Amino acid sequence: MRVCTQCGFTYAEFLTRGLLGCPECYVCFGDALWADLLQMHPDLHLQPPFGAKAEDREELAKLQEMLADALRGERYEEVADLRLRIREREKKRAAG
Amino acid sequence: MPLVDWASAPPPWIGTGSRAGDARVLFTRTLRRRNFIGFPFWVSCSPEICAKIAVRAREFAHSIGLTRETVLADYSPEHINFFRERHWLPERPTAFPGKREYKRLYQGRDLAEHALAGEVEHWTHVRTRPGLPLSVDSPAASDSMKPDGLFAHAEPFGFLASNPSFAGTGLQVECGLHLPALTAARRMTQIQQALMAMGIEIQPLSLRLPGSADAGFFRAVSRGGMKIAEAELYRKFTGRIESVLQAEREATGRWEKREKTKVEDKVHRAFRLLQEARTLDYAEFLALSSFARLGVYLGHFPASLPERLEDLRVRMQPFHIGALQTEEPPLDADIFRAQVVRSALADLDSKT
Numbered sequence: 001m002r003v004c005t006q007c008g009f010t011y012a013e014f015l016t017r018g019l020l021g022c023p024e025c026y027v028c029f030g031d032a033l034w035a036d037l038l039q040m041h042p043d044l045h046l047q048p049p050f051g052a053k054a055e056d057r058e059e060l061a062k063l064q065e066m067l068a069d070a071l072r073g074e075r076y077e078e079v080a081d082l083r084l085r086i087r088e089r090e091k092k093r094a095a096g
Numbered sequence: 097m098p099l100v101d102w103a104s105a106p107p108p109w110i111g112t113g114s115r116a117g118d119a120r121v122l123f124t125r126t127l128r129r130r131n132f133i134g135f136p137f138w139v140s141c142s143p144e145i146c147a148k149i150a151v152r153a154r155e156f157a158h159s160i161g162l163t164r165e166t167v168l169a170d171y172s173p174e175h176i177n178f179f180r181e182r183h184w185l186p187e188r189p190t191a192f193p194g195k196r197e198y199k200r201l202y203q204g205r206d207l208a209e210h211a212l213a214g215e216v217e218h219w220t221h222v223r224t225r226p227g228l229p230l231s232v233d234s235p236a237a238s239d240s241m242k243p244d245g246l247f248a249h250a251e252p253f254g255f256l257a258s259n260p261s262f263a264g265t266g267l268q269v270e271c272g273l274h275l276p277a278l279t280a281a282r283r284m285t286q287i288q289q290a291l292m293a294m295g296i297e298i299q300p301l302s303l304r305l306p307g308s309a310d311a312g313f314f315r316a317v318s319r320g321g322m323k324i325a326e327a328e329l330y331r332k333f334t335g336r337i338e339s340v341l342q343a344e345r346e347a348t349g350r351w352e353k354r355e356k357t358k359v360e361d362k363v364h365r366a367f368r369l370l371q372e373a374r375t376l377d378y379a380e381f382l383a384l385s386s387f388a389r390l391g392v393y394l395g396h397f398p399a400s401l402p403e404r405l406e407d408l409r410v411r412m413q414p415f416h417i418g419a420l421q422t423e424e425p426p427l428d429a430d431i432f433r434a435q436v437v438r439s440a441l442a443d444l445d446s447k448t
């Protein structure tokens with residue numbers, strides 16, 4: 001179980017309340033929190049602090065290009081679908 | 097200040113400079129969320145730490161000219177609901193048991209600007225402006241809120257917030273939207289899903305009172321943003337809102353083309369009802385004002401009408417009505433509301 005060494009908040013508590021206990025929680029919850037941040041911040045194009053295989057990166061980059069194209073074309077249903085696929089990939093990366 | 101004085105005054109953002117852009121945007125609010133360095137977030141604070149944060153918040157408020165402090169625990173539920181209607185408190189309160197007495201509202205001379213201490217984050221700085229200004233609001237507030245050792249900030253995250261969806265810039269943007277044609281065409285669910293995928297949530301304008309969404313009044317709320325500048329985040333938000341407005345303009349055009357006489361009938365009927373009604377509940381007021389506004393977009397009514405309707409939208413809410421009724425015994429709220437609306441719109445006439 002992930003616990004913040006500063007305030008004692010657990011990652012499970014964060015999942016329940018949606019709130020972190022203190023600034024140190026950002027560090028203590030590490031890659032699990034990163035996966036959540038990637039969901040919360042759709043504009044976040046930031047290499048998370050965990051590794052990723054080259055083929056995963058390529059696939060993600062391709063999906064993000066498709067997303068940008070769909071956004072330009074205002075194809076909203078396609079945007080929603082691509083967002084979902086990107087998030088699934090990000091979650092897999094975080095887990096594995 | 098007695099509630100009746102607040103309730104008699106128009107919402108402060110209406111009079112702040114020229115309104116920007118499409119009248120379908122009622123207001124734009126920027127919320128900057130910060131946490132004072134060296135303390136845990138509000139959710140995990142003990143009451144003793146909350147008291148220390150309250151002292152720090154008061155010092156900071158005074159340093160930036162927000163000298164009027166309201167201790168929310170000292171006020172009745174009627175006052176608190178009035179503050180919510182006035183947009184000074186969030187639509188949905190967050191309960192932190194045992195910490196209510198440390199929640200504070202700070203205001204200065206500009207009533208379109210205020211700050212909340214202790215509502216999820218230590219400090220939430222709010223500015224409201226009419227319309228959809230092209231750039232993020234004046235730097236006066238943001239300069240004082242840059243990282244200088246006062247607020248919790250760390251790379252690569254940016255400003256650290258208890259709710260991580262506000263982390264990064266700490267900036268959240270929201271605006272009130274009037275989208276009657278998309279609502280009538282039943283396209284709002286599709287728009288909501290598309291905007292959600294882009295990090296913008298669309299909610300009914302009021303979560304406490306019924307009738308907003310049915311009348312086409314919505315609130316678009318952005319999340320924060322990481323690794324992005326405030327100005328860029330704001331530009332993206334306004335760009336996405338502009339594409340929704342464009343869809344609304346097109347839907348309005350199609351609706352008018354398809355059912356010109358019916359639409360004209362609806363808008364003129366609504367306008368006259370507002371001018372003549374003897375009893376008016378709030379949901380009906382919203383529905384009628386929605387059609388009256390639509391009449392302005394179609395060129396039937398004067399351009400000054402949306403501003404008056406926005407004033408009434410705020411001041412005709414139940415707790416404002418309660419505050420405005422000073423005579424004994426008070427009139428029925430719906431009768432009183434109709435009376436105020438009639439008097440506010442009496443001198444206006446349609447163009448056609």
